[in-house]
Structure formats: C-alpha cells, structure tokens
Amino acid sequence: MTELPVQDTSPTFLGMPSFQRAAAGALADTQQRRNLAHATATIRAKRAAAVGEVEGWEDLRLAGAAAKDEALHHLPDYLEQLEANLTARGATVHWARDAAEANQVVVDLARAKGADEVVKVKSMATQEIELNEALEAAGIAAWETDLAELIVQLGEDRPSHILVPAIHRNRAEIREIFARRMGAVGRAAPADLTDEPERLAEAARLHLREKFLRARVAVSGANFAVADTGTLVVVESEGNGRMCLTLPETLITVVGIEKVLPTFADLATMLQLLPRSSTGERMNPYTSMWTGVTPSDGPQEVHVVLLDNGRSRVLADEVGREALRCIRCSACLNVCPVYERTGGHAYGSVYPGPIGAVLNPLLRGTSSEVDQSLPFASSLCGACFEACPVRIDIPSLLVRLRSQVVDEANGRSAEAASMKAAAWVFGDHRRLEASQRAATLGGRLLGGRTLRSLPGLGAWTQARDLPTPPTETFRQWWARTRGDGPATGGDRPAGHGDRPASGGEPHTPEEGP
Amino acid sequence: MSSRDEILARLRAATADVTTRPGERGPVPIIAATSESAQATLTLFVETVTDYRASVVRCRPEQVGAEVAAALVRGRAHTVLVPSGLDPAWVERARDAGLRVRPDEDDEGRPLSADQLDGIDAVVTAARVAVATTGTIVLDHAPDQGRRALTLVPDHHVCVVRAEQVVHDVPDAVALLDPARPLTWISGPSATSDIELNRVEGVHGPRTLDVVVVD
Ligand code: SF4
Numbered sequence: 187m188t189e190l191p192v193q194d195t196s197p198t199f200l201g202m203p204s205f206q207r208a209a210a211g212a213l214a215d216t217q218q219r220r221n222l223a224h225a226t227a228t229i230r231a232k233r234a235a236a237v238g239e240v241e242g243w244e245d246l247r248l249a250g251a252a253a254k255d256e257a258l259h260h261l262p263d264y265l266e267q268l269e270a271n272l273t274a275r276g277a278t279v280h281w282a283r284d285a286a287e288a289n290q291v292v293v294d295l296a297r298a299k300g301a302d303e304v305v306k307v308k309s310m311a312t313q314e315i316e317l318n319e320a321l322e323a324a325g326i327a328a329w330e331t332d333l334a335e336l337i338v339q340l341g342e343d344r345p346s347h348i349l350v351p352a353i354h355r356n357r358a359e360i361r362e363i364f365a366r367r368m369g370a371v372g373r374a375a376p377a378d379l380t381d382e383p384e385r386l387a388e389a390a391r392l393h394l395r396e397k398f399l400r401a402r403v404a405v406s407g408a409n410f411a412v413a414d415t416g417t418l419v420v421v422e423s424e425g426n427g428r429m430c431l432t433l434p435e436t437l438i439t440v441v442g443i444e445k446v447l448p449t450f451a452d453l454a455t456m457l458q459l460l461p462r463s464s465t466g467e468r469m470n471p472y473t474s475m476w477t478g479v480t481p482s483d484g485p486q487e488v489h490v491v492l493l494d495n496g497r498s499r500v501l502a503d504e505v506g507r508e509a510l511r512c513i514r515c516s517a518c519l520n521v522c523p524v525y526e527r528t529g530g531h532a533y534g535s536v537y538p539g540p541i542g543a544v545l546n547p548l549l550r551g552t553s554s555e556v557d558q559s560l561p562f563a564s565s566l567c568g569a570c571f572e573a574c575p576v577r578i579d580i581p582s583l584l585v586r587l588r589s590q591v592v593d594e595a596n597g598r599s600a601e602a603a604s605m606k607a608a609a610w611v612f613g614d615h616r617r618l619e620a621s622q623r624a625a626t627l628g629g630r631l632l633g634g635r636t637l638r639s640l641p642g643l644g645a646w647t648q649a650r651d652l653p654t655p656p657t658e659t660f661r662q663w664w665a666r667t668r669g670d671g672p673a674t675g676g677d678r679p680a681g682h683g684d685r686p687a688s689g690g691e692p693h694t695p696e697e698g699p
Numbered sequence: 700m701s702s703r704d705e706i707l708a709r710l711r712a713a714t715a716d717v718t719t720r721p722g723e724r725g726p727v728p729i730i731a732a733t734s735e736s737a738q739a740t741l742t743l744f745v746e747t748v749t750d751y752r753a754s755v756v757r758c759r760p761e762q763v764g765a766e767v768a769a770a771l772v773r774g775r776a777h778t779v780l781v782p783s784g785l786d787p788a789w790v791e792r793a794r795d796a797g798l799r800v801r802p803d804e805d806d807e808g809r810p811l812s813a814d815q816l817d818g819i820d821a822v823v824t825a826a827r828v829a830v831a832t833t834g835t836i837v838l839d840h841a842p843d844q845g846r847r848a849l850t851l852v853p854d855h856h857v858c859v860v861r862a863e864q865v866v867h868d869v870p871d872a873v874a875l876l877d878p879a880r881p882l883t884w885i886s887g888p889s890a891t892s893d894i895e896l897n898r899v900e901g902v903h904g905p906r907t908l909d910v911v912v913v914d
Pocket of ligand 1 (some may be wrong): 515518576
C-alpha cells in the first residue's frame with residue numbers, strides 16, 4: 187500500500203525546538219507552573235468525584251472504546267452514511283484532504299455570504315488547520331467566543347490546554363489583557379474592571395454579545411457526528427456555542443473524520459463519559475444537537491466540512507489507530523506529571539499532553555525535531571491510560587513510537603537528541619525517579635527482550651547497549667522490602683495494566699512555589 | 700479524483716486489514732443507573748439541579764402559575780416571552796402581577812429578531828424530558844418550548860417540567876429523543892471555569908435558571 191500523506195506541520199510549530207528544550211523554558215516560569223499545578227489538581231479532584239459516582243464506569247469505558255472502534259474500523263461506510271443523512275436533511279457536505287483545502291472551503295463560503303467576520307466556537311480541528319489565520323489573510327475577522335479562547339486571542343498567545351486554553355493566565359493577567367485589548371476590536375471593557383472572575387465574565391459577555399447579535403456566519407467544530415441520523419453534537423459550558431449554532435444565518439462545522447459515531451444510541455455512552463472525564467461535572471451546562479436544517483429555527487444554511495489532514499495515515503497504523511478514539515476530554519493531561527510541570531506549549535501542537543505526545547508524531551510523522559522528541563515527553567507512569575474514557579493505551583503507544591524514532595534516526599543525530607533528553611530528565615531528581623520507574627515498565631513491556639531504548643533517554647542508551655532493566659528499581663525494591671511506605675514518588679511499581687482503577691493521582695509531590 | 704473519493708479510497712486502504720462487517724458489534728449496550736422508584740428519581744432530580752445553583756421547586760398542577768410568577772418576580776423580570784404552544788394558565792398569574800407577557804412575534808406577526816430578543820428579560824417554557832442523575836433538562840423545541848433562540852438570548856429561563864417527564868439516567872433520555880429535532884441539553888445556568896477554575900455563572904446563556912417540577 188502506498189504511504190498515506192502526513193499532516194503538514196504548521197509554520198507556527200515547524201521551527202519548534204524539541205519538547206525538552208521548550209519544556210526547560212516552561213519549567214523556569216514559576217507563575218505558569220503555579221497556575222498549572224493549581225488547575226490540574228483542582229480538575230483531578232473533581233473528575234475523581236464525578237467518576238466515582240458512576241457504578242458502571244468501567245463498562246462505560248469499554249462501551250465508549252467499542253463505539254469508537256466500530257466507527258473507525260468501518261470509517262468509509264459510516265462517513266458515507268453520515269453524508270447521505272446530512273444531505274437528506276438539507277446540509278451541504280464538503281470533503282477536505284488537508285488543512286489548505288478545508289480553509290479554502292470555509293473562506294469561499296464566508297465570501298459567498300459577503301461576510302467580513304465570523305464568530306467561532308472553540309474547536310481543536312479549526313485550530314489544527316489554523317483557520318483563523320487563513321480567514322484573516324482573506325480579510326475576514328474570526329472572533330473566538332469561548333472565554334478562554336478570547337483571553338488567548340486578545341493576549342496574542344497560544345492555547346496551553348485542550349479544555350482550559352488559558353490555564354496559564356491568572357486573573358490579574360486576564361484583567362490586564364481585557365482592559366488593554368477589548369476596545370481595539372469591539373466593545374471596550376468597563377473602565378472600572380476589577381480582577382474578580384464575575385466582573386471579567388461580565389466584560390466578556392458584553393463584548394461578545396454585540397458580535398453574536400450581528401454575526402451572519404458562524405464556524406464551529408463538533409464533538410460527535412452521528413452516522414445513522416446525521417446529527418452533529420457540540421458539548422460546551424458557556425453558551426457561546428449555542429449562540430454561534432443558533433443566531434447566524436449560515437453555520438459551517440469543521441469535523442475531523444474520526445468524530446463519527448455509528449448510532450444515536452452511542453451518545454448515551456458518550457454523554458456519560460465526556461463531561462465527567464473532562465470538567466468533572468455530571469453534565470456540562472449545554473449540549474446542542476442539530477440534524478441538518480430545521481425550518482424557521484436556527485441557521486437556514488448548514489455546511490459540514492469533513493477533514494482528513496493526516497487522520498487516514500493514523501488509521502492505516504493498525505496499532506496507532508487506537509489514538510483516533512480520543513474524544514478530547516483532556517483527562518490524560520490533568521493526571522500527567524510531565525504536563526503539570528511543562529504546560530501545553532512545549533508540545534509544539536494544538537494537541538498537548540500525553541495524547542499529543544502520541545497523536546502528533548502519528549499525524550505528522552517523525553521528521554521534525556519536536557515530533558521526534560514527543561514520544562519521550564512522558565514518564566510512562568500509566569495514569570493517562572487509567573483516566574482515559576475510551577481506554578487509549580497511551581504508554582504502550584509511546585513505547586512503540588520511541589523505538590520507531592530510534593530506528594529511523596542514524597548515528598550522531600539520534601545520540602545528540604537523546605543527550606538533550608537526558609539532560610532534561612536528569613535536571614531534577616524527581617524526573618530521574620520517574621525515568622527509572624518508566625524503565626521498569628519498559629522492562630515489563632519488553633518481557634525480558636533486549637532493550638531498544640530507555641524511556642526518556644532514547645538512542646543514547648541504545649548506543650551504550652544497556653542491559654534490560656530490572657522489573658523493579660532499587661528504590662522500589664527498597665521501599666517494598668524495607669520501607670514502610672511506597673517508593674519515592676508515591677507510586678507502587680507496576681505496569682499500567684494492573685494499576686487500580688482509581689489511578690490518576692500525581693506521581694510526584696506537589697511542588698511549592 | 701475528487702477530495703471525497705480520494706479520502707474514501709485512503710480510508711478503505713487504511714482499513715483493509717479489518718475483517719469484521721459494520722454493525723457486527725451488535726446492539727449498543729445500555730449502561731444506566733436504575734431507579735428504586737419514581738419518587739426516588741424525582742428527589743434525585745431536585746438534588747442534582749440544586750447542585751448547579753439553579754433553583755427548583757415542586758408543586759401541584761394548580762400551583763404552576765403562582766410558582767412561575769414568583770420566579771419571575773424574584774428575577775425582577777418586566778417582559779416575559781411565551782412560546783406559542785405553552786399552557787396559557789402557566790403565565791396567567793405573571794400577567795396579573797403586571798408583567799408584560801408577549802409571544803414570539805413583532806407587530807407584523809414575524810418572529811422576533813435577535814436584537815428584539817435581547818431586550819426581553821425572561822422566557823417561560825415546557826421541556827421534553829429531564830434526567831435525574833445529571834440534573835439535566837432537554838428541550839426539543841416543540842411549540843411549548845419555542846425555537847432555540849428563545850431560551851438562549853433572554854437572561855432568565857423558567858422551565859416547567861412534569862413529573863412523568865423525569866427519567867432516571869442519560870440513556871433513558873436518549874431513547875426518548877427524536878434526532879430529527881434540534882435538541883438542547885441544559886444542566887444548570889451557563890457557566891465558565893476559565894478564570895483560575897472559579898465557576899462563574901452566566902456567561903452567554905441565561906444567567907438564572909428556575910425549574911418548576913409539577914406532580
Ligand atoms: S486520550 Fe483519552 S484521556 Fe486523553 S484527551 Fe483523549 S479521550 Fe481524553
């Protein structure tokens with residue numbers, strides 16, 4: 187079979203340094219680390235409570251994974267069914283092989299409506315294709331309407347978290363951004379704006395309402411696209427999604443082809459898994475479902491852009507395709523000890539955290555420095571798998587990608603890259619411990635076969651021909667046989683497969699500011 | 700080759716190893732909490748709605764008008780929007796209390812514009828179904844609920860739910876819904892946690908949600 191095309195790495199991230207070098211900068215930023223630590227700890231606790239309430243949680247995870255696998259394994263059939271149902275309900279379906287094609291479709295549609303602006307709901311797919319930049323280049327303003335996206339856009343910044351893209355900004359910074367920038371692009375912030383969250387939200391409400399009421403074209407993503415009915419689903423909190431999906435005359439929804447669900451009944455599973463995993467709520471404030479055009483209710487012109495952009499390549503990887511199950515809940519980010527310290531920017535993509543470390547090299551290939559380094563941006567502790575509502579085995583996928591990177595690299599360059607990784611790993615004693623635990627897990631996965639690469643160290647260890655690591659580190663052995671507590675770092679030595687389902691606690695102690 | 704045909708060809712090639720047929724997994728498993736009794740479900744619904752800081756009251760059918768009026772007065776509403784299919788008895792008391800109750804039409808009988816809706820304080824609707832485990836009400840925008848914009852632009856939503864519409868868990872609701880209709884699932888008032896993860900009620904949707912449960 188011919189190689190399927192990789193996703194172009196966007197110019198924003200093309201020159202991105204390796205994860206380790208980018209992370210070094212983030213680690214030095216105490217403000218960001220403090221914000222992130224607070225945020226991830228808060229969401230972790232909420233998620234644990236919301237998941238703990240559901241007796242059949244493990245059954246739901248299995249059903250969620252099965253629904254996505256069914257869709258992915260028969261993706262062409264389900265996409266054709268989706269297209270037929272959408273068309274029958276008055277929607278127009280467009281197909282886009284890559285980012286450039288998708289952007290062109292949206293730009294052409296907006297132009298045909300004579301629009302010089304569009305309102306947008308947060309969507310990772312449109313971030314991935316850099317639609318805002320494409321619209322801007324065509325003279326069309328794209329207004330982000332999620333509070334966090336607004337903060338990011340006004341701050342001329344990049345999002346750092348799937349769910350809370352402005353997690354790296356505290357309230358004082360947000361007040362400053364609103365006061366300084368809102369007036370330039372619309373209704374200014376009130377002169378007496380304080381940094382109370384209520385006042386900041388009110389300023390955003392007033393600023394954006396003006397835009398919602400006059401907008402004629404909206405652009406959204408979708409969390410799910412149901413093949414057997416043609417229903418699209420957007421899950422949100424603030425109501426900006428409902429505004430965009432309801433008020434404008436024209437609605438354009440950009441949907442990654444992996445968002446397909448086989449049947450409407452599968453939503454019963456997904457609507458239990460997603461909110462509890464992502465925001466730790468029983469249900470998010472608003473979920474909108476629409477099926478094509480409804481006469482005299484909402485947009486009368488409905489377009490759907492089905493986006494490939496590297497996904498078919500991931501699907502062709504019989505093991506790696508599991509990553510396409512991802513429903514972008516961000517639970518894996520919040521339990522990740524590496525993410526908690528480095529933040530999202532170091533991942534060099536709109537998909538950060540553990541899933542980003544897997545998905546980006548799969549989507550984009552491993553030719554850039556950042557994509558080569560991403561599989562090493564993990565301690566392989568296994569918390570991400572335990573948290574994942576659709577059971578993506580991220581640690582195993584990372585191990586596989588590591589050996590692929592090492593296989594592809596030759597001589598010096600591989601060694602140079604892994605030396606940088608080593609410097610980063612050893613920059614902090616906790617990371618060394620994490621790496622040792624990870625090496626143990628690597629030993630388990632390899633089942634005693636020769637070690638290809640020590641997790642976190644890459645080809646460097648291969649070059650030194652290290653013996654296969656023991657299934658226990660010395661520290662873990664000491665803790666088990668002599669110590670009266672768990673090994674340093676608070677976790678027992680175990681592969682992720684046999685960790686208790688309640689996993690998801692951080693693996694290193696919270697760091698004080 | 701068109702983009703469509705090329706993408707489908709890529710996907711067929713990518714899944715060439717798959718040996719199962721579509722649908723072979725069988726019916727979707729229903730994983731849902733079960734209810735001890737209809738009363739237990741109702742009690743749970745009231746608790747979970749309250750957890751979202753929405754206000755919820757239970758009343759008998761003849762008290763609905765009074766409860767709706769009380770909620771509107773509490774919210775200091777002056778103008779109230781009423782979808783065409785709403786039971787007129789539900790807003791009678793509000794009218795008596797001096798509130799301006801108006802339908803979704805302007806002087807020429809056209810549906811109100813978004814700007815006009817923005818000048819209205821509150822809306823009263825029915826619901827299609829409600830979910831106890833999650834404290835959710837689902838609208839399918841039938842005539843007693845109105846088109847989607849009505850329950851979005853005004854800042855205060857009073858929603859009347861009949862006891863028999865409250866189901867126990869999410870799958871029970873999904874089974875009752877008609878995917879051909881637009882559907883809005885509402886769990887508490889609009890909220891954001893984007894500022895240092897503090898939950899702030901009310902960004903763009905109605906900042907006040909009152910639920911009246913009738914049994
Ligand atoms: S990989 Fe799993 S846990 Fe991570 S964002 Fe995707 S669905 Fe959520």
